[in-house]
Amino acid sequence: MERLIIYGIDGPAARVAMEAERSGLFEIAAFVREGAASGEAFLDRPVLDAQAAKAAFPPRSAKAFAACDSRFLNQDRLSLYLAAKQAGYAIVSVVSPSAVVAPGVRLRENVFIDAGARVLDGANIGANVWLLANAIVNSRAKLGSSCWLDEGSSVGSEANLGKNCTLARHASIASGVSLPAWSLINRDVTVTVSPSATIFIDPLFPNEVVLRGSNPKS
Numbered sequence: 001m002e003r004l005i006i007y008g009i010d011g012p013a014a015r016v017a018m019e020a021e022r023s024g025l026f027e028i029a030a031f032v033r034e035g036a037a038s039g040e041a042f043l044d045r046p047v048l049d050a051q052a053a054k055a056a057f058p059p060r061s062a063k064a065f066a067a068c069d070s071r072f073l074n075q076d077r078l079s080l081y082l083a084a085k086q087a088g089y090a091i092v093s094v095v096s097p098s099a100v101v102a103p104g105v106r107l108r109e110n111v112f113i114d115a116g117a118r119v120l121d122g123a124n125i126g127a128n129v130w131l132l133a134n135a136i137v138n139s140r141a142k143l144g145s146s147c148w149l150d151e152g153s154s155v156g157s158e159a160n161l162g163k164n165c166t167l168a169r170h171a172s173i174a175s176g177v178s179l180p181a182w183s184l185i186n187r188d189v190t191v192t193v194s195p196s197a198t199i200f201i202d203p204l205f206p207n208e209v210v211l212r213g214s215n216p217k218s
Contacts (some may be wrong), residue, residue, distance in 0.1 A: 003029040003062040005053055005079040005089065009042040012130075013067035016112055017043055019096040020065070026094070031059050032084075045155075053214055054087050064089035070148035070166050071183060074128070078146050081110045081128050108145070117149075126163065144181060151218070182202075182211075 002027040013031060020026040030046045032053045032138055040047040048056060061163035064087070066080035084091055091109040093100060098115035103171035109125035113119065116134040123137045131137065135149040138156050147201050149155065153167040156174045162181030165181050172190040180195055186202040200209040 001025065001027050003026060003060050004092065005030050005032060005057055006067050007032040007049055007064060007065045007084045008067040009033050010068070012069050012091050015114065016065060016067045016094050019115065020094045022094065023097050029062055042118050046052060050053055050087060059088035059090070062089065063092045065092055065094055073147040073166065074148055075185070138175070152188060
């Protein structure tokens with residue numbers, strides 16, 4: 001069993017901690033938060049700033065994981081992930097023992113696959129991707145780095161999500177659809193046609209918003 005340092009303290013960090021320990025592969029050693037107060041704790045583990053965490057749990061003695069939600073188009077989570085890497089930690093992925101991941105699926109680092117999620121054969125999951133409870137990634141789909149699939153969302157077979165895409169609860173990407181990088185699908189809808197550029201579908205806007213001139217292949 002490996003000791004695990006989790007960068008971040010909030011609901012996502014608690015979810016990761018639970019599934020990491022349920023897997024039997026990790027023991028949660030501490031949480032990292034900049035500006036942590038002396039004696040601060042979260043889930044009965046110490047909360048330390050980055051410098052104190054590295055002193056107490058050097059990279060040779062622990063692994064790390066960055067936990068944060070999809071705020072700011074997943075950039076807060078990416079910042080924590082990069083901070084952990086820069087501190088010298090090896091970054092792991094955390095897969096719930098209640099998830100189903102087909103043999104041979106490629107998972108890069110800082111991937112979280114929650115309870116009930118399914119990743120089918122031939123899928124390719126980029127770094128810093130999160131799949132929440134009951135999300136589905138179908139056969140041969142590809143998810144770029146720092147994507148977020150909320151609870152019950154799905155990506156069809158051979159679909160392709162560019163980096164930093166976000167799917168809200170129960171949103172769906174149909175088979176074969178390519179979703180450009182930085183797209184946000186923040187409603188319970190199914191995208192059946194590949195957008196020509198980065199797209200935002202959000203309850204705040206009566207119609208979908210397309211960012212002209214964006215590069216769908218980035």
